[in-house]
Amino acid sequence: MFDMHHYETAISKIVSTETEEELILRGHRLSDLIREASFAQSVFLMLTGHMPTPGQARTLDAVFTACVDHAVTPSAMIGRAFASYGTSIPAAIAGGILMFGDIMGGAGEPLARLLTQALQTVAPDGGDIDDQAIQKAAGYLIDQTVQSGARMPGFGIPAHAKDPRAPALLEVAQTSGAAGPFCRLLVATEAELARRKGRPIPINIDGIVAAIVLDMELPPECVAAFVMIPRSFSTLAHHLEEKGQGTRWRHVPQDQVTYTGPMPE
Template sequence: MSSDTASGRNDVADWWRTSIIDMEPGRIAFRGTEIQDLIGKVSFPEMIWRMTRTDIPTPGQTRLLEAALVAAVDHGPQAPSIATARMAVTCGLPLNNAMASAVNTLGDVHGGAGEQAVELYAHVESYDGPVSAALDAWIAARGKIIPGFGHRFHKPVDPRAPRLLALVEEARQQGACDGCHAAIATAIEAELADRKGTPVPMNIDGATAVIFAELGFAAPLARGIFCLSRSVGILAHAWEQMQQGGRNKGPTPPAYRWTYDGD
């Protein structure tokens, strides 16, 4: 084989580079572990960790990640992502297209607060000053909306957040995390209540962000993992709508009309 041919083949082989999977006929390995040694032995949350990280989680870390995944699966058809999935099915789309349409609505406003809350906790952690000053600096740079706190529907408390924080505390006591970010989130919650004169409790995004931060996930992965979690609800609603039937269902019943404010 000529050197030019060998070089060309290397150019092709090196076009994509990955440390995630090694595969050849009759063999599949993820991060150095054969697939047959993972199947039936590793949970799906642990597999998510192994695929997105280079380390292997402890059982306590896996349980905490699983709790975050379970907590965020669904929030009903009033959530844009869920409504999109159901509407897509009534337009004749199969499940995969409905799911893709729905996941694509998970952006900075709907679905992005968890990532932003992880960034907020990191900001407060690294800030040279009290939580109040760190929060002022955040607001000056990012705006008045504080990600992960308050909820337009669940008042006075998002029922998911206290349970998740309790599990974080259990994990801290068992050595699965150090509780640093849970303490930061609680301090932010207290500061917001002091400023508003009324409780501004942590919501699902703030609580799952505590878990992702405690487990050492990078902020963008918080959104990615939320998408994995919410995909379960999206699939369930798309499938349910498929069983119910219906054609071309829009966001409101046909008898209702939008407000026209033109001339």
């Protein structure tokens, strides 16, 4: 029987004794991590219980940088609107995160599940996966989604002809040795999607983060969080800037709204 008043955790522990004040994070002193580790290394350690390789740490840091801002996107709009209404920064950051969904920022997790399923289908025993198997997995992915009229999560972006973050992140993952079969499958899927649609629908930020997360053997649930959490800094920055501009009552002007309901008799 589980004791509902007791918590068990392997993540962290507060130490407060006559000789030491410390926080133990997955077997490491936080004061040592503060001195020696990066934010990305500490996040990876906290999530997995072990330190990332240098290549994984470099790539995760690049993921956080890639997600830090994307102009006045919905989470930044929320930051600015909340500043304009005098609403607090914690509320703005929470509101900014709540803007993310299946269409924006949340497409990585379903893609991560599809990528996993596709590789399991062509290589159920794991091991080395050759280019032919990767190609077959890309075809399987397209058959599962686009063939039935659905969109392939992690591909396409309205703001750019090609999402500049994806190739830059892929390059970091490849050169640092953090990229693996999931990044290869993502690239093969981009080519196969272009072939079937007759035009390029490039990998977007959710797509590349999904493949990197899987190649780092992190759970698919991490993908959206890795996009949204760094983006909170964007909500903060836009909130602060808007507040500095002294705007009041940001709203949609009436001439931009068409009322389509009935008028009273």
